[in-house]
Amino acid sequence: xxxxxxxxxxxxxxxxxxxxNSSMLYKAQKAGIIEVTYVNLRDFGxxxxxxxxxxxxxxxxxxxxxxxxxxxxxxxxxxxxPDAKIILPTPVGQIWNQALARSFAEVSSDNSHDSWNSDxxxxxxxxxxxxxxxxxxxxxxxxxxxxxxxxxxxxxxCPHYEGYDERIMSLVDYPVxxxxxxxxGGELPALIIIDSITRLLPGVLGGKTSAEIESFSDxxxxxxxxYTKPAEFRGMKVPEVLLSGHxxxxxxxxxxxxxxxxxxxxxxxxxxxx
Numbered sequence: 001x002x003x004x005x006x007x008x009x010x011x012x013x014x015x016x017x018x019x020x021n022s023s024m025l026y027k028a029q030k031a032g033i034i035e036v037t038y039v040n041l042r043d044f045g046x047x048x049x050x051x052x053x054x055x056x057x058x059x060x061x062x063x064x065x066x067x068x069x070x071x072x073x074x075x076x077x078x079x080x081x082p083d084a085k086i087i088l089p090t091p092v093g094q095i096w097n098q099a100l101a102r103s104f105a106e107v108s109s110d111n112s113h114d115s116w117n118s119d120x121x122x123x124x125x126x127x128x129x130x131x132x133x134x135x136x137x138x139x140x141x142x143x144x145x146x147x148x149x150x151x152x153x154x155x156x157x158c159p160h161y162e163g164y165d166e167r168i169m170s171l172v173d174y175p176v177x178x179x180x181x182x183x184x185g186g187e188l189p190a191l192i193i194i195d196s197i198t199r200l201l202p203g204v205l206g207g208k209t210s211a212e213i214e215s216f217s218d219x220x221x222x223x224x225x226x227y228t229k230p231a232e233f234r235g236m237k238v239p240e241v242l243l244s245g246h247x248x249x250x251x252x253x254x255x256x257x258x259x260x261x262x263x264x265x266x267x268x269x270x271x272x273x274x
Contacts, residue, residue: 003151004105004201005035006194007084008187009073010158011052013038015187025195028204035151036194041158044072053161062162070157070168077155078171084153085173089189090164091182093175096193100176104193105200106152156193158186222261224254 008016019025020036028034045052046068053063077084094100157172169175178189198204227238241253 002106003032003035004197005037005151005153007037007039007077007153007155008158008190008194009039009041009077009155010185010187010190011041011160012158012185012187013040016191019191020194024204025198028198028201031203033201033203034194034198039073039077041069041073044069044076056162060162064162065159065164065168067165067167070164071171074155074157074171081153084155086171087154087156087174087176087193088159088169088172089156089178089186089193090159090175091177091180093177096176096178096189096196098196101193101196102200104154105197154193154197156186156190158190160185222258222265224257224261 010016016038021029025034025036029036041052042050046066052065052069054066056062056064074086078086157168176189176193178192183189227242231238231243239253241249244250
């Protein structure tokens with residue numbers, strides 16, 4: 001199984017570590033399913049004060065990340081792993097959704113990021129075909145460099161301040177947006193991207209179908225309501241059908257409830273809601 005590696009370039013790596021070293025993400029690292037490394041952007045700052053920002057040409061409020069530190073930090077990773085793919089959280093990026101998370105985890109044949117990098121998708125497809133149809137090629141692949149075959153490497157560059165010099169985009173493979181709102185930096189998006197990919201990787205969640213039967217696992221579906229013990233709590237009862245043991249009726253009820261939730265919520269292709 002391929003390992004997924006995440007490198008986070010940030011001015012505040014200490015803000016990321018507590019979450020990534022907790023719960024399922026910690027277990028995924030301990031099991032060798034993912035690897036997380038950090039690059040401090042400040043280490044590539046300019047001058048005695050390690051400056052990474054400056055005022056924008058043309059005027060305006062705020063500061064922008066400069067090219068030099070950003071390029072140096074990204075290239076320090078790319079020099080070691082030329083196949084690493086750069087992700088930039090940015091309002092102008094493609095909206096991140098479950099289909100994209102599945103595609104980046106390579107757990108489906110989804111082609112959602114073809115529009116970004118067709119070569120990357122083609123490479124993943126070749127690897128998948130080799131594993132399905134050519135056992136000898138699997139053995140051959142295992143002998144090759146781990147950076148090109150056995151490890152997927154995503155580098156998440158976390159912007160800060162008012163924004164970034166547009167020339168940094170020339171290094172970016174995947175500009176990603178979490179939605180139509182703005183945060184103070186790219187650290188929260190980085191956590192969300194890593195979490196949403198990692199939980200889909202084989203061996204991370206407990207059940208074999210845990211990531212298959214849930215909201216957005218199939219387009220814009222919403223998961224049906226679920227209940228556990230006790231059967232009655234403060235006058236609120238578990239639906240009788242779930243206590244019946246009749247699996248066909250339970251499946252039908254779940255499908256109906258899932259459709260009802262989707263209809264009541266409403267779904268918009270871009271924003272996820274209306």
